[in-house]
Amino acid sequence: MIRERAQAQFAGRREQVTQFAENLHTDPESQAQFLFHVRGVGGVGKSTLLRHWQELARAASAVTAVVDEGDVHDVPQALSELARQMAGQTGSFKEFDRAAEQYRRELEAANPVALAGETGAYGGEASTSSRVVAQAALGAASLIPVAGGVVSAVTNPDSAALGLDRLRAGARARHRRADAAEVSRAFVAELQRLCEHYPWVVLCFDTWEQTGRYLGGWLRDLLWEGAFGSVPANVIVVLAGRDELSERDWAPLRSQVADVPLDVFTEAETRDMLARRGVTESTVVETIWHLSMGLPLIVELLALTRPESAGDVTDGGNAVDSAVERFVQWITNPLQRETALACALAPQLNEDVFAAVAPREARHLWAWLCEQPFVTSRGNFKQYHAVVRASMLRQQRARSPQRWNEAHIRLAEIHGSWCAAAERALAPDKRWDDPWWRQSRLGEIYHLLCAEPTVGIAFALEQGVQAAGAVTAVLRQWTDTLQQAANDTAEPVLLVWAQRLQDAVAGEEPAVAALTALLAHGGLDSVTQAWAHTYRGYHLYLADQNEEAITELGRAIATDPGNSRAWAYRGNVHLWLNHFDRAAEDLTTALELAPDDARILGCRGDCHRQAGNYAEAIDDLTAALDIDPALHLARVTRGITHRMAGRDDQAREDLTTVVKIDPTNEWALVNRGVVHQKAGRYEDAVADFTAALEIKPTDALALLNRGKVYQKMGRYKDAVADFTATLGIAPPTP
Incomplete structure (x- = not known):
């Protein structure tokens, strides 16, 4: 076909x-x-x-x-x-x-509520890790032969470490x-x-x-x-x-x-296509040529109606709407015609959505609909051609606003029920990451906006705040849903919001810009405002605007002191800045509000680890794993803590457990390699560092430590290669 x-x-x-x-x-x-x-x-x-x-x-x-x-x-x-x-x-x-x-x-x-940032994952404070890299890498220069001898490292390791610390600014972004x-x-x-x-x-x-x-x-x-x-x-x-x-x-x-x-068809091309469809009567061809404006899609639809006279081709009014209406009228089976129009209400179709939107007695018509010339495949979904769908929507909205509202409300309720069913197996902070839940929620938002734009916008903006807490792709899916509803309803309030948010997500920091717009114009309730400040602080943190992040998270806490995530995020920003006491205070407050949050427990455990309080760290990390044994970051961090406390057997046990479950866990491999290195198991250490580098070839600490092991093994050529590569990677210049 x-x-x-x-x-x-x-x-x-x-x-x-x-x-x-x-x-x-x-x-x-x-x-x-x-x-x-x-x-x-x-x-x-x-x-x-x-x-x-x-x-x-x-x-x-x-x-x-x-x-x-x-x-x-x-x-x-x-x-x-x-x-x-x-x-x-x-x-x-x-x-x-x-x-x-x-x-x-x-x-x-x-x-920020995850464990072990990119430097902390390997153990030690930022300045300590920078000094280790600087000393080892610069010291390795003494191994590099020059004119039959070797050169000594003349660079001051402390100065180099200080430089590395400065260069860490901007590292996250x-x-x-x-x-x-x-x-x-x-x-x-x-x-x-x-x-x-x-x-x-x-x-x-x-x-x-x-x-x-x-x-x-x-x-x-x-x-x-x-x-x-x-x-x-x-x-x-x-x-x-x-x-x-x-x-x-x-x-x-x-x-x-x-x-x-691709220009519109010429008259000759239109005649040629119609002839291939068996439409040759001169007045019919002339009428189709003028009505279609040469658009191939419209010529195709009108040709499929098999018109026998010019009177069979509706003219006047909007050419596209007339052609689509003529094509729909040509579907002589009333149930098929009703099904084609009803399914235009859904931006995307699969068999579940079809069953929800089509008339009950039309459930057997899915295969028929998929064969229609205006329906195409897109991934696991079917969709109407945008021009045809827009025309069908305009006609339905104009002819019966009441039926339009009732149909969209029914579809919103069905999508909402799918969300509720999916939520039974999802933690609240994992919902936007789940494709089925996200698709259902966006469908619910779209249909609510189509049914009652001025009422649905409040729910849509509230959900947009939550979408901004996820990755940028999710936020853009939400803004595109708002844009789709604005286009399909032509409602001024939606058109204004759609343009405002599309402009926001087109910039350098889309989440920060979108949340700024929502806070400035959204009329959000206090709880949603607090979430907006929370996620804005989160994204400012990721953009290395730490002081601004702390200020924004303070606004979230002042607006809603019961928001545990705001306390946890601010605690993590303090942790990044090595403000261990303030970090522990904020994380403790977060745990008082959410005592069963394994990730916050793990984050406080990491705070204790970096502050050198290993016993408290082990307690928190163990409690986190008791709540969520699948929290691998907590197990890796506990393994690192054991290693730093000199309990190498316990460290190896934790890290090996993670590697068995997830052989691609780079952090576990690097830290287990360090444990092997310390115990003199050089072949095992090289194997772990090499496996980590296969996953991430730019892992500076894996390269550095493998180079040190090669040096111990007398493999100086390999050691020089790794040390040289390390100097080229850690850290990048701003």
Whole structure:
């Protein structure tokens, strides 16, 4: 069906179709372009052309993948979806999966209530760890042969350590960006591997006017700067969007871009397509040509109605609405017609949503709906073409506002019930991380806004505060849901909020900007205000604005002293600044409010560890593990505490337990390696440090300690290599 429609729709556009196909039979090293930009108005056929090109590419033994605005809210999310699709064609993406999992773990560890920050995870205060790195790495310079001898380290280790401490300012924000870059580098490495075995890899980005907001800079860095490694010549990138590429942003790549503008059909192309559908009566063809304005999608819909006279083609009014209405009327089965209209209310459809939105007696029509020409697949969901759906929504809202409200309220209630069911197995702070719960909550928000915009906005903004406490991709999904509701209802209050929040999440610190807007304009109740200040403080902390974070968390506490998370976050900021007494006070208050919160217990245990109070640390960490035995960070931190207290057997036991459960836990491997190193088990130590470096090649302490072990073993060449690599990694310059 797709191939038939694509061939019919593009019969008159052989130049655009063959341009891409010819590229697939060109030597990659000599191809003129590697980036195709398909552009045109909605309904002109961009997505259809992309699907046709994918078929051509796969026929040429290429590996293909496509993402659109439903898949993309940040770079790692988009890369994960592309990798998933390509892995389905070629097998596992092991290196990418490992980098993506490491990135996920680092994001989790960046939570201020998580344990053991990136320096603290290895034990010791910041200044101590900096001094260790400086002394060991600089001392290693004495091993480097120069003109038949060796040089002595002339740099003062204390001065170097002080410099390292200064350079730690900004480490958290850079660390997050660096980890995202690691995911990109792993993705490029997988592309390099694929291109050795397949003639082409074709990556498609649909609805570029949306996806480009988050991927534009990354894609330019990838293709022009080579920031993440060399992209093979047999990688083709296809963008499809409404607008031309900005000359300011894309000028350096302009010679590599094949611009593919899709204009509306000419009269000859319209006649050709209609003839293929058996529509040849001259007055009918003339009427369709004028009514459709040459939009291929509208020509397709009108042709499918098999009009026998010009009177069978509705004219006048909005051309798109008239064409869609004519097509719906052509569905002669009343139940099918009612089903098609009812399902337009849902932005995304699967069988569960279909069962909720379709008439009860139409449950057997799912397969029929999926075959309709305006329905396409997107991941595990189906969706209407945006132009067709918008027209159906306009008609339903205008004809019966009461039925419109009742239907959306019913759908909101169903999505809310799905949320409630999912919550039974989810901790409150894990809900936004769960895809099914998140999808259900966003559906609930969307349908409430469509039913009662002025009432639903309060709930939507309250939920937006909570979404801002999650990763940026989740926040952007929430803002996109608000934008969708604004577009579908044209309600002024929603349009204002949608624009305000889209502007906020487009900046450098999207969560801080969004929360600032919500606090300034949202009319939030005191409890929600406190959460907004709490999460704003959290993101300021991640942006290395520590004093501002403490101030903001103080506002949260003043607004709602019962918010345990605000106390815990402020305690962790104090811990980062080595204010151990203040950190312990805040964390203790948090535990008085939430005595069974294992992560806060673990965080206070880490505070005691860094302050040198090992007995208190062990007590808290053990209590945390009694509550949540799966809290691996607490077990790693307890292992580190045992090691620092000289209880090496207990340390090895804890760290080995973690490694058995999660062999990719880099921190456990590094610290167990240190335990082996101290006991003189050099081969075991090297094995652990090497395993950690396979997970994260830029782990400075794994490199440093492996170098020290090599030095003990007399493997000086290997030691010099590791020490040299360490000096190049720890820490990055600001």
